[in-house]
Amino acid sequence: MENFNFGYTNSPYLWMDPRSKALLFLAANFALWGGTNYFASNLFFVFIVLLLINGKQTRMAMTAFVIYFAFLAIDVVLISKLSGTVSILLLTIFRVTRLYMPVICAAILLIRTTTVSEFVAAFKRMGLSDKIIIPFSVMFRFFPTLGEEWRNIRNAMRFRGIRFDWQSIMLSPIKTLEYVIVPLLMSTVKISGDLSAASISRGLGGPKERTCFKQIRFGILDYGVVILSSIFMIFTILDGM
Amino acid sequence: MIKFINASFMYEEISEVGEKEYRAATGIKNINLHIKEGECLVLCGVSGCGKTSLSRMINGLIPHFYHGSLEGEVLSKEVNMSQQAIAKTAEKVGSVFQNPRTQFFNVDTTSELAFGCENLGVAVNEIGSRIEEAVEKLNLKHLMDRSIFELSGGEKQRIACGSVYATHPDVFVMDEPSSSLDKSSIIQLKGVIETLKKMGKTVIIAEHRLHYLRDVADRFVYMQEGEIKSVYDREDFLKLSLDALTSKGLRTLDLNSLKALPVIHHERKPSICIKHLSFSRGKREILNIESLALFQHEIVALIGDNGAGKTTLAHCLCGLEKFKGMIEIDGKVQKNKELTARSFMVMQDVNTQLFTESVAEELLLNIEKPDKEKVDKLLKALNLEAHRERHPMALSGGQKQRVAIASAMMAGKDILIYDEPTSGLDWDNMNRMSELIRDTEKNTLCTMIITHDPELIFKTCDRVIHLKDGQVFDSYPVDAEGVEKIKKYFIE
Structure with missing residues (x-):
């Protein structure tokens, strides 16, 4: 919980619409459930990695790339030669992790490289009502705050000699949970009260139709993403049948 | 512009049997006040005097968000504020709040500047030009497109002002805007208020710290127990002596006039020695201290910019x-673990420091040999006896702080560190805090106070350590020479 980067980013090389990122995420899930064809899945994964690099998440992209293909190599070379419990165990570790990689990467692309205002603008364009959009943006606003509060509570626990480790969680789970939840609730209740007062006094929830300053538009990259994601999804469905 | 006619308000509270109650002790009564257009008005008085409530009646949070019984009228340009929807009031009155952490709705600064306008349904092109205008007028260019979470307190308050400014209100209401700011941030805030005033905006500020407002305020309203006691023009208010101010429970108007308590010079032996200490986050070196000694039973003020x-x-x-x-x-x-076991840090926000269901339990948490007598003694010393069975979260902010200090005393901590203990405190409470720190000092090895409050330093501290860019810039006792150095730092 130390590093909350949600909803804020350095600008990508080529701008991408949150809607096409969402579609990409959906397509990545197809790779997880329908992917029997190595070649198509691998190609699609490389495409996602390239988009991550475009979003300036280079380090993440590289790590994912190496893990994916290393695990694939292990899968192809090693596991086919083994049998029994060991092979099932190795299969679970290496193949399942690998299958999840495209989904994880697409999720990171969606979350790390999209600002809250871009999300809100996309929702607005999709015709969602403020009743959904406002709680959503408050949620994003709260992640970093929770991070800050959590750090304060951890420090306070250290001073008071309250343990928070595997041992305390296993031996006295309820007590440990209470020591975390009580102060966390108290401080977040206070913060959310203040936040509501501030937003109401700034006209949130008024009768007028809200406008959205951030405008979003499909770019060249977005058309590419939509076409490739659609082809991949149709392909996996047909392949599965 | 804004008229209060016999206005009174009591906050609604839900009693233990679930019925609505109105508490006369909280809220304000018999307010008659006429705020003129283009005026800068300061509301002052001790905590709980009603200045925040008065400001809430201007921005409509009373009675639309904080419910209760309202009598009399508050008129803004002849419109009754209590009858007007709060979203309508938001078009005319902009509000800046005390805590920069909890008044932002967005995660990045540009969206935050647009937020008020979006709520009011301003057209997209218009929002763009209004943001540009706010950026230019309030000098915010370098703060654009940044994450709110990487800004300093002062920068956050400037963005808050800018965001309100973009909605083009006639009236600005600020509720203790300086309470979590350091000295350079306060100077920035003062600049913003001066700009607003020059533009002919009406600015109403409820505030404890008064020194930064002496040149910009037109009138000072002194409140006590929910009522307006007196209204001063600037000239008359500035004539009040330091004694007259402190008897009203007010903070100083002039940092230059402050005097320190005489320093007690007795033989002191170094008890904590810091040697070749350095700390980096990523590639950036944050701290680099060659050597620093803290003496036994010493109260040290730690000062320096954000x-x-x-x-x-x-x-x-x-x-x-x-x-x-x-x-x-x-x-x-x-070792690190030993240091943690021997120290305690009293945080500004005490809500994250209390863990149990009663004050007495809080003191006994993780104490191996419970000593009932010591608990009684501590509760008495810290004025918490009456609350021993109450839930810590039901206490006031000051009481919570005392419970946290009592728990540290109970655990026999050697190093006690206070993080901005008096930000947002009036003179009386600051004084009480100062006495408390001096009293508890006897039981510890060393006390350190991180602070931006020169009044607290003069009343409490023996020595000042001034940090700059992660190094010890200066270290001196609070004697005649030291007082001048402190003043120089806080006034410039």
Whole structure:
């Protein structure tokens, strides 16, 4: 919980619409459930990695790339030669992790490289009502705050000699949970009260139709993403049948 | 512009049997006040005097968000505010709040500037030009497109002002805007208020710190127990002596007039020695201290601008950070864990520091040999006797702070560190805090106060350590010469 980067980013090389990122995420899930064809899945994964690099998440992209293909190599070379419990165990570790990689990467692309205002603008364009959009943006606003509060509570626990480790969680789970939840609730209740007062006094929830300053538009990259994601999804469905 | 006619308000509270109750002790009564257009009005008085409530009646949070019984009228340009929807009021009255952490709705600054306008349904092109205008008028260019979470307190308050400014209100209401700001941020805030005033906006500020407002305010309204006691023009208010101000429970108007208590010079032996301490986050070096000694039973003020490394130094002393170098207590090098066991940091926000269901339990948490007598003694000393069975979260902010201090005393901590203990406190409470720190000092090895409050330093501290860019810039006792140095730092 130390590093909350949600909803804020350095600008990508080529701008991408949150809607096409969402579609990409959906397509990545197809790779997880329908992917029997190595070649198509691998190609699609490389495409996602390239988009991550475009979003300036280079380090993440590289790590994912190496893990994916290393695990694939292990899968192809090693596991086919083994049998029994060991092979099932190795299969679970290496193949399942690998299958999840495209989904994880697409999720990171969606979350790390999209600002809250871009999300809100996309929702607005999709015709969602403020009743959904406002709680959503408050949620994003709260992640970093929770991070800050959590750090304060951890420090306070250290001073008071309250343990928070595997041992305390296993031996006295309820007590440990209470020591975390009580102060966390108290401080977040206070913060959310203040936040509501501030937003109401700034006209949130008024009768007028809200406008959205951030405008979003499909770019060249977005058309590419939509076409490739659609082809991949149709392909996996047909392949599965 | 704004008229209060016999206005009174009591906050609604839900009693234990679930019925609505109105408490006369909270709220305000018999307010008659006429605020003129283009005026800068300061509301002052001790905590709980009603200045915040008065400001809430202007921005409509009373009675639309904080419910209760309202009598009399508050008129803004002849419109009754209590009858007007709060979203309508938001078009005319902009509000800036005390805590920069909790008044932002967005995560990045540009969206935050647009937020008020979006709510009011301003057209997209218009929002763009209004943001540009706010950026230019309030000098915010370098703050655009940044994450709110990487800004300093002062920068956050400037964005808050800018965001309100973009909605083009006639009236600005600020509720203790300086309480979590350092000295350079306060100067920035003062600049913003001056700009607003020049533009002919009406500015109403409820505030404890008064010195930064002496040149910009037109009138000062002094409140006590929910009523307006007197209204001063600037000239008359500035004539009030320091004694007259403190008898009203008010903070100083002029930092230059402050005097320090005489320093007691007695033989002091170094008890905590910091040697070759350095700490980096990523590639950036945050702290680099060659050597620093803290003496036995000494109260040290840690001052310096935001980002100078004050909090990091405190965290290192408490063993919370993995630093390079060593910290010795009485000649013995301490491991991080040992430091944490021997220290306690009283945070500004005490809500995250209390863990149990009653005050007495809080004191006994993780104490191996419970000593009932010591608990009684501590509760008495810290004026908490009456609350021993109450839930810590049901107490007031000051009481919670005292419970946290009592728990540290109970655990026999050697190093006590206070993080901005008096930000947002009036003179009376600051004085009480100062006495409390001086009293508890006898039971500890060393006390350190991170602070931006020169009044607290003069009343409480023996020595000042001034950090700059992660290094000890200066270190001096609070004597005649030291007082001049402190004044020079806080006034410039």
